[in-house]
Amino acid sequence: MTTALRFDPLRLPPRCQELRREVREFLAEEIANGVFDPDNPESGSANADAFARRVGERGWIGMTWPKKYGGGERSFLERYVVTEEMCVARAPTRRFFVVDRQSGPTLIRYGSEAIRQSILPRAVRGELCFCIGMSEPGSGSDLFAVQSRATRTEGGWLLNGSKIWTSNAHQADYMIGLFRTAPPTKENRRHGLTSFLIDMKTPGIVCNRIGMMTGHRDFNEVAFTDVFIPDDHVIGEIDGAWKQATSELAYERSGPERFLETYGALAGVTRLAGTEPDVRVAAGLGQLTAQLHALRRMSVSVAGMLEQGREPVVEAAIVKDLGTLWEQALPQRARELSALIPLADDDGWREQFGQRLSYYLKAAPKLTIQGGTTEVLRGIIARGLGLR
Structure with a gap:
């Protein structure tokens, strides 16, 4: 469609x-x-x-x-x-x-x-504090391929499997996790997925750190071994969680956080350039600012759709795809522009900017993973455009 x-x-x-x-x-x-x-x-x-x-x-x-x-x-x-x-x-x-x-x-x-x-x-x-348990080892952001299972037991469900790239899981009080409660059908690959509200202190949950170049903890792999979840912690329809999961992702993928995570690199190089940058630096800053403005207008538009009660899943995917690619490339572009700015008495800002830029360059690779990989997002967009 x-x-x-x-x-x-x-x-x-x-x-x-x-x-x-x-x-x-x-x-x-x-x-x-x-x-x-x-x-x-x-x-x-x-x-x-x-x-x-x-x-x-x-x-x-x-x-x-x-x-x-x-x-x-x-x-x-x-x-x-x-x-x-x-x-x-x-x-x-x-x-x-x-x-x-x-x-x-x-x-x-x-x-x-x-x-x-x-x-x-x-x-x-x-x-x-909440975290989201969707992506899995071996399947990443392809939620159709979820293999972690929830099986019936007296009074509830037992969860087994693992989730990966789970941001902030090590600090979270709760997770909303997507688990397979039945096999997909030939007619509907989306069938058989159920969402659960999971207390992260429940026995059987192990949260393993995924190392990052920045040295800070963000991503985790969360393993579940016979984790008991009571019946009243089922979120929505059993075997029918796909629609609510995609609705949830419309909230996750469209906000300003999807293009502002490395914004400090742009603010920093702008400050370093001063009030009278040369034409090359001015052109570079102008281009980045115009791109940022376009992303912001799109993101605000999606917020307006949410305000109207709509579910702009495809539009949100576009914002996320374009936004994370832009913020991922931004630190390197800021680095290139900073090399064109002459050394001057800048009250030590160049050194501070260098330290900030180092962090953003190390953080940038993760941006096209969190919230859905670029490949999966483009599949959603292609389906929305009727191309697949």
Whole structure:
């Protein structure tokens, strides 16, 4: 089936600009108090829990969720502004970001009322960290190929298998994991997948670190051996989780975090260039800025579709594909431009920029893995365009 792609032009309303000022003031105060350093991407790790609680007190977690679960019933566009400012400032959002972006909306739509009442208010207060268990060894982002199994047992299910590239699993309180509960059928390869809410402290779960060039911990492999999950932790329809998984990915793949992870490289080389860069540097910075603006307009458009209750799965995949390729290439492009800038009295910024750029260059390879590999994303786009 061919999908009509739409990226409607959309401008953020005045209330979003007012919120932006509020968020910037809050972040400036946090930086001034030493909570995190925007020039050091990992500086806020030690303060992430307390930061999450303060963000929750501001009402900036679960902004779009129903008030009866502690949410704010605000717009996706307002949430977009908060996310954008947090990304640009390199704020320590890992503690709450996944549950705010996708796990919470999934539970609101598909979870039991008891689960909603138990989990969501705590998440809104910044008390819970979530991770996503989809990709697997040997199949990566091809969710059709999920082999980790959930088998019936008295009162629930036993999980066996493993998940890979699981961001933040080592710190997570809960995972929403996709497991096979029945074989796919000849008519429907998507059949047989079920989502579960998994308490990460459950016996039988082992979280193994995947080393990264940056030296920081992000990706993990999570192994499950006879992990018991009660029946009331099934999320949605048994054997029919494919649609809810793809809906969840529309939230995951379309936000500003999908092109702003290495934004500091652009900000840094712009500062290094000064107010009167030569024509080559100015042209390079102009090109990067124009590309960033285009990505942002597309991302805002997807936020508007989510606001309307639509599921822009293909449009989100396009934003993620283009966005991660851009942010992956950005550090090297910033490095090339910096070589064209003459040495000058820059108050030591060139050295600081070099340290920042080193981190971004090491982090860049992971960007086209997290949230779905480029190859899988292009398969989704091709299907949406009727090309396969």
